[in-house]
Amino acid sequence: xxxxxxxxxxxxxxIAVYKAVxxxxxxxxxxxxxxVVMTESARExxxxxxxxxxxxxxxxxxxxxxxxxxxxxxxxxxxxxxxIIVAPATANVIGKLANGIADDMVTTLLLAATSPVWIAPAMxxxxxxxxxxxxxxxxxxxxxxxxxxxxxxxxACGYVGKGRLEEPERITELxxxxxxxxxxxxxxxxxxxxTAGPTLERIDPVRYISNFSxxxxxxxxxxxxxxxxADVVLISGPVAIDPPAGVHIEHVESAAQMLDxxxxxxxxxxxxxxxxxxxxxxxxxxxxxxxxxxxxxSVLELERTTDILKTLGEQxxxxxxxxxxxxxxxxxxxxxxKLQSKNLDWIVVNDVTDPGGGFGSDSNVVTLIGKDxxxxxxxxxxxxxxxxxxxxxxxxxxxxxx
Ligand code: PMT
Numbered sequence: 001x002x003x004x005x006x007x008x009x010x011x012x013x014x015i016a017v018y019k020a021v022x023x024x025x026x027x028x029x030x031x032x033x034x035x036v037v038m039t040e041s042a043r044e045x046x047x048x049x050x051x052x053x054x055x056x057x058x059x060x061x062x063x064x065x066x067x068x069x070x071x072x073x074x075x076x077x078x079x080x081x082x083x084i085i086v087a088p089a090t091a092n093v094i095g096k097l098a099n100g101i102a103d104d105m106v107t108t109l110l111l112a113a114t115s116p117v118w119i120a121p122a123m124x125x126x127x128x129x130x131x132x133x134x135x136x137x138x139x140x141x142x143x144x145x146x147x148x149x150x151x152x153x154x155x156a157c158g159y160v161g162k163g164r165l166e167e168p169e170r171i172t173e174l175x176x177x178x179x180x181x182x183x184x185x186x187x188x189x190x191x192x193x194x195t196a197g198p199t200l201e202r203i204d205p206v207r208y209i210s211n212f213s214x215x216x217x218x219x220x221x222x223x224x225x226x227x228x229x230a231d232v233v234l235i236s237g238p239v240a241i242d243p244p245a246g247v248h249i250e251h252v253e254s255a256a257q258m259l260d261x262x263x264x265x266x267x268x269x270x271x272x273x274x275x276x277x278x279x280x281x282x283x284x285x286x287x288x289x290x291x292x293x294x295x296x297x298s299v300l301e302l303e304r305t306t307d308i309l310k311t312l313g314e315q316x317x318x319x320x321x322x323x324x325x326x327x328x329x330x331x332x333x334x335x336x337x338k339l340q341s342k343n344l345d346w347i348v349v350n351d352v353t354d355p356g357g358g359f360g361s362d363s364n365v366v367t368l369i370g371k372d373x374x375x376x377x378x379x380x381x382x383x384x385x386x387x388x389x390x391x392x393x394x395x396x397x398x399x400x401x402x
Contacts, residue, residue, distance in 0.1 A: 001176045002032035008081035009034055010106045011051070013041025015156040016088035016122035016165035021046060023087060023168035024054040030172055035077060037061070039093070039106050063105045074105055078112040083175065086110070087148070088122035088165045091133045097145075098136035116178075120148040120171060125161030134264065141268035148174065149233070149248055162250075177229060185229030186395035190270040192230040193262060194222040194247075195308075197237035199255045201282035203300065204291045211277045212359035215239030217324070218275035220387035222247050225273070228391055233269075235261045237276055255279050255305035262308055266315065271394075273322045274309045275348075277359075281305065313343030322346040322394060328353050332367055332375075339369055346370050346394055356380030368393065 007027055011020045020036075027034050036051040037060040048059035058067055066073050078084070086093060086106070093106060097119075102108040110117060119140065127133060128150065137147060148171060151164045177188055196218020201209045215236060222234040223244035232247040235258060243249040252258045255278045262272070281302035309323050321344045325335040328351065335349030349367045350357055357364035357380060364386055367377040374397065378386055 002027060002030040002179060005032045005175075005179050006080055006082045007032045007034050007175065008077055008084045008109075009036045009051075010084060010086040010089075010093075010110065011036060011038045011042040011046075012086065012088060012090045012093040012106060013039055013044060014088045014090050014122050014165075015045060017042050017045040019122075019165050019168055020087050021050050021054055023085075023171055024051055026168045026172040027175065028055060030176065032175070033057070035060070035080070037077065037105050037109065039104055041090070041092075060105055063108055074109040075112050078109045078114070081113070081115050083178065084110070084113050084115055084117045085120065085148075085171070085175075086117065087120035087171065089119045091121075091123050091127050091130070091136075094119065094121060094133060094136045094140065098139045116146065118146045118148055118174075120166055121150050121163075122165035123150075123163050124155060124157045125159050125163045128161075128163045138267040147268060151248065152250075174231070185227075186392065187225055187271075188229030190230045191233070191265070191268055192222075192225040192271040192273065193233045193235065193265050193269045194218055194225060194273040195235045195237075195258060195262065195276035195278075196222065197239040198277050199237045199258055199279045199305075200253050201255065201279045201305075202253075202286045203283045204287035204289065206290050209279060209282065209302075210238075211279070213237070213239075213277035214360045215241055216360070216362065217364060217383050217387070218273075219244060220383040221273045221275050221391065223384065224387035224391045225271070227388065228395060230271070233265050235265075235276075255282065255308065259306050259308045259311065262312065266312060266319065269319050271320045271322065272312055273391075274312075275324050277326060278308055279305055280307075307342070309344070310342045316343060320345045320394070322348065325349045326352045326358075332369070335367065335369055339371060344371065348390060354380075366390070370394075370397065372397070 024034050034055040035057045051059045096107045102111045148166045152162045153164050155163050197215035198211045198213040222232050226232045226246045234247045234249045250261050252261050284301040284303045323344045325338050327334045331349045331351040335347045339347040347369050352358035354365045363380050364383050365380045369375050
């Protein structure tokens with residue numbers, strides 16, 4: 001699959017360096033010619049010899065260690081590569097690259113690179129969530145660098161959270177897709193954020209406000225986007241269904257958490273699909289203890305949540321925004337209003353009182369409306385099939401409609 005492809009792997013210092021050895025092995029097995037450059041800290045974790053054995057190539061560690069007098073190594077390597085991957089990428093190398101610092105072999109060749117550069121971060125969850133790191137990631141995303149998001153799980157530091165280097169098999173699969181010349185999947189190489197399910201707004205530790213969304217429509221959209229080749233981040237409210245294979249899932253509870261999760265990915269996203277049924281109101285104060293019942297009626301004071309989709313519409317730079325409208329009457333007219341007021345590219349309108357669709361059902365009946373004037377009503381069909389048809393149409397017309 002990767003025959004004749006030249007991949008330069010830049011390895012920086014973290015415990016996940018051992019997974020980079022497996023990555024070289026996977027890429028080499030797939031037929032790629034892999035060369036490795038290591039920082040000094042990376043060499044504290046694994047010896048260059050391991051990478052040399054796996055890649056069958058010299059390993060580069062020092063800007064001034066010129067192995068071939070006919071060329072300058074860091075320029076030659078940068079020119080040689082069809083694709084450069086930084087894995088694991090520490091907060092340090094991300095920060096340096098975001099600020100144009102070139103003080104070792106890895107950062108120097110990264111500034112000299114003209115081929116695509118992918119960055120696979122791995123670090124402690126709190127480091128990954130630090131505003132400076134998020135700012136640097138956002139900046140690099142805007143500069144055209146592609147990030148392979150870390151996954152969630154047990155971290156070597158003892159924490160559980162986001163920060164694990166993506167698995168070598170998955171990175172190899174993404175590289176395969178990138179080079180798949182005969183792959184005609186329309187969302188290949190695109191990052192798609194999908195939100196799904198309800199949000200849950202706490203009243204006290206045992207009560208909440210929510211809605212009947214099962215997540216089926218959103219999960220179907222995520223599965224369809226992955227099948228069309230996209231890198232999918234699925235941001236899900238509390239649901240009782242399993243996530244589709246091959247998508248990154250992030251679990252949230254409230255509208256406020258969903259807003260934060262979506263914004264964290266927004267800068268590097270190509271499409272956002274907002275299928276979630278987000279609460280418009282939440283209790284003004286969530287009581288820390290179970291509220292005791294009293295004689296007579298009680299009034300619960302509510303306040304507005306942030307409209308996530310409207311916020312995305314206001315901050316839109318290049319993203320294609322796809323909203324859903326859950327209506328009970330005059331669905332198309334209300335849907336068109338939301339398309340315009342939230343600055344969307346597309347809106348999927350469903351009348352949730354229709355017996356063929358809506359909340360919880362396996363099927364749905366929708367009208368897709370584009371800001372380019374497209375209007376197409378789909379007959380009742382399985383949400384999974386419908387999701388594929390909606391996204392195929394949007395991907396085919398996406399750039400025209402934007
Ligand atoms: O999950 P299922 O059981 O399969 O049901 C699917 C569904 C009916 C939930 C789905 O098809 C659907 O219609 N989702 C959108 C529900 C909704 O919140 O619609 P709305 O018309 O209230 O909101 C319009 C859009 O604004 C939506 O894309 C919504 O995600 C977004 N929104 C709304 C409020 C808010 N505070 N922030 C938002 O981003």
